[in-house]
Amino acid sequence: MAPPNPHLVARMQGHRLSIFAEMSTLAVQTGAINLGQGFPDTDGPTEVLDAAVAAIRAGHNQYPPDRGIPELRQAVSDHQARFYGQEVDPGDVMVSTGASEAIGAAILALVSEGDEVVVFEPYFDLYAAVIALAGGVRRAVTLRAPDYSFDEADLAAAICPGTRLILLNSPHNPTGKVFSPEELGVIARLAVEHDLLVVTDEVYEHMTYDGTRHVPLATLPGMAERTVTISSGGKSYGLTGWKVGWAHGPTDLIDAVHTVKQHLSFTSGAPFQRAMVTALNLGDDYFDGLAADLCAKRDLVSAGLTAAGLDVYGASGTYYLTADVRSVGYDDGMDFCRELPGRCGVVAVPNRVFYDHAEEGRSIVRFAYCKRFEVLHEAMDRLAGLTA
Numbered sequence: 001m002a003p004p005n006p007h008l009v010a011r012m013q014g015h016r017l018s019i020f021a022e023m024s025t026l027a028v029q030t031g032a033i034n035l036g037q038g039f040p041d042t043d044g045p046t047e048v049l050d051a052a053v054a055a056i057r058a059g060h061n062q063y064p065p066d067r068g069i070p071e072l073r074q075a076v077s078d079h080q081a082r083f084y085g086q087e088v089d090p091g092d093v094m095v096s097t098g099a100s101e102a103i104g105a106a107i108l109a110l111v112s113e114g115d116e117v118v119v120f121e122p123y124f125d126l127y128a129a130v131i132a133l134a135g136g137v138r139r140a141v142t143l144r145a146p147d148y149s150f151d152e153a154d155l156a157a158a159i160c161p162g163t164r165l166i167l168l169n170s171p172h173n174p175t176g177k178v179f180s181p182e183e184l185g186v187i188a189r190l191a192v193e194h195d196l197l198v199v200t201d202e203v204y205e206h207m208t209y210d211g212t213r214h215v216p217l218a219t220l221p222g223m224a225e226r227t228v229t230i231s232s233g234g235k236s237y238g239l240t241g242w243k244v245g246w247a248h249g250p251t252d253l254i255d256a257v258h259t260v261k262q263h264l265s266f267t268s269g270a271p272f273q274r275a276m277v278t279a280l281n282l283g284d285d286y287f288d289g290l291a292a293d294l295c296a297k298r299d300l301v302s303a304g305l306t307a308a309g310l311d312v313y314g315a316s317g318t319y320y321l322t323a324d325v326r327s328v329g330y331d332d333g334m335d336f337c338r339e340l341p342g343r344c345g346v347v348a349v350p351n352r353v354f355y356d357h358a359e360e361g362r363s364i365v366r367f368a369y370c371k372r373f374e375v376l377h378e379a380m381d382r383l384a385g386l387t388a
């Protein structure tokens with residue numbers, strides 16, 4: 001943990017260091033291949049890039065409406081109908097500065113001081129920070145390797161009278177898990193039974209493999225009226241630097257989230273919002289190609305990590321794989337990740353920082369495979385040196 005900063009409010013002191021910043025700095029210092037942070041090393045589809053350039057040239061450069069341009073809100077609604085048969089009123093769509101801002105605004109809008117928020121661990125680090133910012137209390141339910149399933153009893157036990165909402169991420173970062181329809185059913189049943197709100201983070205919705213499919217939790221019975229669904233274009237279209245995201249849900253919930261969001265960024269990304277309309281309306285060939293490409297990369301990296309002696313866990317979504325490092329002589333993934341650049345010229349991230357019960361994730365590390373094939377081949381060649 002970083003030493004305290006005397007200027008920083010107490011509730012954020014524990015959130016000063018980002019493991020991604022630490023490991024990316026290590027990658028730059030050592031010239032290692034960075035399979036730590038999850039961003040692609042190629043740009044998104046040309047027609048989407050062209051649409052952004054055209055939008056800038058066409059003069060879409062001033063503040064867009066605070067809830068987003070109508071064309072994009074319509075495109076999000078069309079996208080939900082097309083992929084999930086989900087009915088979303090474009091009036092109930094709010095555009096945000098990436099999924100990150102929508103998640104932050106949702107938590108700040110819906111969680112009062114002392115309210116409990118149930119998350120599944122390992123969790124995306126942003127969740128812990130925004131729950132702390134809201135003065136909420138995090139309650140983590142462990143997803144256990146090898147398949148990262150959760151115990152229904154653990155989830156039931158995590159819910160108490162002080163629970164306000166469940167924050168769910170599927171497909172899941174950092175494990176690559178896609179929650180099954182049965183698991184979603186369990187979450188939905190408990191949410192209804194205890195009258196909880198749910199916020200879902202679905203930024204990897206188009207990255208599922210092996211015949212698994214993403215199912216938005218809001219499409220399950222009883223869930224539409226209590227769920228804020230969040231996604232963005234960063235991961236789906238290889239445009240992580242654009243930060244165009246969105247949230248939708250029942251009118252009163254979105255209105256609450258928007259109340260906070262309007263005082264954070266108010267609005268952003270006028271030309272990128274235009275271009276995102278093109279992205280959301282890309283043909284099926286784009287989405288099929290994205291999944292096929294990433295599935296092949298997953299297979300390559302899974303085989304490479306296994307050959308290097310790591311114990312690799314199965315994953316049917318996102319662009320991450322996790323592995324246990326005990327098989328290569330480490331107890332602690334943090335030690336492994338700090339030494340790996342020097343030993344092999346590759347960077348990974350230790351998952352223990354994504355757990356409240358750090359023991360559960362102590363020996364697990366994450367590799368991102370959203371990189372060009374030649375980069376992944378080179379990284380796997382280097383990792384072969386681990387056991388050589």
Ligand SMILES: *Cc1c(COP(=O)(O)O)cnc(C)c1O
Nearest residue numbers: 098099100124173201232234245
């Ligand atoms: C990348 C990521 C985000 C952030 O999305 P942006 O649109 O870049 O803000 C949110 N949640 C998860 C799980 C992510 O991996």
